[in-house]
Amino acid sequence: MTMQDFFGRELERLKRKDSYRWLRAMEGPPEARMRVDGREVIVLCSSNYLGLATHPRLKAAAIEATERLGVCSAASRLIAGNNELYRILEERLAVFKRREAALVFSTGYMANLGVISAVVGDGDVVYTDALSHASIVDGCRLSRATVKIFPHNDVDALEDLLKSDTGFRRRLIAVDGVYSMDGDLTPLPDLVKLSKDYDALLMLDDAHGTGILGERGGGTAEHFGLDDPDAVDIEIGTLGKALGSFGAYVVGSRSLREYLINRSRSFIFTCALAPSALAAALATLDVLDEEPAHRQRLWENLRHFREGLHRLGLSTEPSATHILPVMTYDRQRTMALCERLLELGVFCQGIRPPTVPPGTSRLRFTVTAAHTRADLDRALEAVEKAFREFAPL
Ligand SMILES: Cc1ncc(COP(=O)(O)O)c(C=O)c1O
Known part of the structure; x- marks a missing residue:
């Protein structure tokens, strides 16, 4: 079989299983309304949660940094790419996250990969939730540590594993803060306690x-009153979602930072971020401090949209946040609903395995601060119509 035959056959197989993915053409800035595949729609699947990606202060900071420092950092950080903005941003992130130190990575995916594989290895064990993000899963795989997966948010099952496992050198618990496809929270207070009781490191990915x-x-961590330096050993976050820029960071102790600079391969062997991304992230930290209205508007919009979905009889369980899953179960039905919603002027991406477990395909709505009430009401009308057509409400 030639390579071309192989690719063709695999793609056909994916299409038959309703697992085929393709890229949609997005036009315009990432705002509440965009053109998607040529149609103007209300976007309800963006991670620009606070609407900051087009904030004038972020844009001005990015432009100023580009004018002053150029478009590209031109090397990895350990070679010649560690421009002055990194130091300022890392100091600010450490203060924001109430930790000793921060280290900026190029993406959240790379941070999870690079941290887990640097912190544990052969002879160690990593415990992770069944719904952990793919980048945590891939970090676990890459690490060569023994990987133990516990059922979603099942603290007792995790404790049983921690109790019975002996003989490992180091132990790491790696979880999401907000689960990216379900919108529910990790039981952080229990995990902090377990990590202390059983001498395991705790890593939290707080991307969402x-x-x-x-x-x-x-x-x-702040939500649970656990944002003190002793509670969570390692925290990861991305700059590319609510923070409206690009890149990611790890926060923790000074020695963790120094260790990762020396040992984290996805930190070492990659190009430094563009100055514009670093400057925009710095501006975001000011905006978060000085303009709490964005966060308030997000929560108000969330309440309005979630109540609207519930009035239509659509459950958003188990979400406690701005990520709202509406279960559609079947892959084909999920994608048909997604296409129909697009025709009706709403973009909400259908989520299928392997992103979620088999049989749990869903429409995953994300509400942002940038939506107006009118956007959300129009979207609810479209959702009602599409769901009535595909499955009587
Ligand atoms: C929970 C979680 N962690 C990490 C990432 C990766 O972050 P980034 O997009 O910065 O690579 C994502 C992004 O989708 C995520 O949802």
């Missing part, structure tokens, strides 16, 4: 909680 949860937008 940062900027949103907690009084200051400090994230899941």
